[in-house]
Amino acid sequence: MYTEKLNLLAFIIPLFLVLMLLEYWYSLKKQKRFYSFDESISNLNVGIVERMCDMFSVSLFYFFFVWVYQNFAIFHIEANLWTWIILFLFTDFLWYWYHRYSHEINLLWAAHVVHHQSEDYNFTVAARITIFQAVFRSLFWAFIPLLGFPPFMMTAILLVHGVYPFFSHTQTVGNLGVLERIFVTPSHHRVHHSSNEIYLDKNYGDILIIWDRLFGTFIPEQKEEPCVYGLTKPIHRYTFLWQHFHYLFEIGLSFKRAQGFKNKMRTIFGRPDDIQPEIRTELEQKIFAGIKPQVHGQGLSRYIFFQSMLTMILLFFFLLYGNYQQLLQLIVGGVFILCSVICIGGLLEHEGWVFPLEMLRLFLLLLYISLTFYSPLSLVLLGSFVLIQLIFYQSLAARYTKLLHLERS
Secondary structure, eight states, X not given: OGGXXXXXXXXXXXXXXXXXXXXXXXXXXXXXXXXXXXXXXXXXXXXXXXXXHHHHHHHHHHHHHHHHHHHHOSSOOOOSHHHHHHHHHHHHHHHHHHHHHHHHSHHHHHHHGGGGOOSSOSGGGGGOOOHHHHHHHHHHHTHHHHHTOOHHHHHHHHHHHHHGGGGGSOSSOOOOGXXXXXXXXXXXXXXXXXXXXXXXXXXXXXXXXXXXXXXXOOXXXXXXXXXXXXXXXXXXXXXXXXXXHHHHHHHHHHHHHOOSHHHHHHHHHSOGGGSOTHHHHHHHHHHHTTOOOOOXXXXXXXXXXXXXXXXXXXXXXXXXXXXXXXXXXXXXXXXXXXXXXXXXXXXXXXXTTHHHHHHHHHHHHHHHHHHHHOOHHHHHHHHHHHHHHHHHHHHHHHXXXXXXXXXXX
């Protein structure tokens, strides 16, 4: 059947979007400010790229785990009730230490910091996962096939670990009573995302909170200490590339200035506290030249929202029909999605380089359509688009900037 090769995991995207809309509706009904426009769009941008990267990375990770299992497995464990329970506990234990080290080692924090940048706390924050996190996490997951658990068991358990944390990123759920003693609840994870000094480096668990209780990193949410979300030193920037790479720049500058081999290694493998916070301010002043976050007009906000939703829809179909596409189609489609989120981040910042990137996006979209449908009309449209750009580029750029009010305040 035609549907046999469909990637049904793509339906996670509309499912999660519906849950986000319900949470947003609830926040409006209760007159709670759980969502802000720039933060929500930025959160979704990170998630869009991560989902797109999964198209290329999931199979590679799976083959890596199969290779480890077939060549290095210490045991060969058969699936039964007890081994499923042991696998669940072992995976959650590994997650705890992966997550804890991601907060304690600079190189790992550089990949994980993106997840903690949002000053909102809602379902969109759950989308802030990067491909770099997935790579580091897979090194921890490699212990599972190494111990002897077959890849099909591992895949099922990791799917649970991929879905469960989404529901802990919310302010709509209060204390859950006796469940708070065993499971990671929204209350526990709110603490983890807080920048309050009392809450720092606490509650690392993914599904079970027992590891935090066992290793001394647990603290309950306290009514007298409301959670303040985000980094201890916020970046207040929505440029996609800066959000992903700012901490690597900070490590690089710290490494350059450090004296002696030991101190240089500490900038890479030491704790985030070893990186002076003034370095981020210095880098932002150089890169952004003191430009403040911008206020958007209604027209620009609507355009950003439209582009974000369009990108999400295209991502859904890109993933759903991914198994039917040739490698060139996947590359062109993937680059289009990446350019889209970079462009949206630039629009949030009123960046001057947005228009040429918009033109590149349109070119890639037309090229993707041409590769997909092999239509002579699409080739004509592609050629016409290039010709129009060569003739009218300057006037189109000026009109684009004026129409969207991209002038900086």
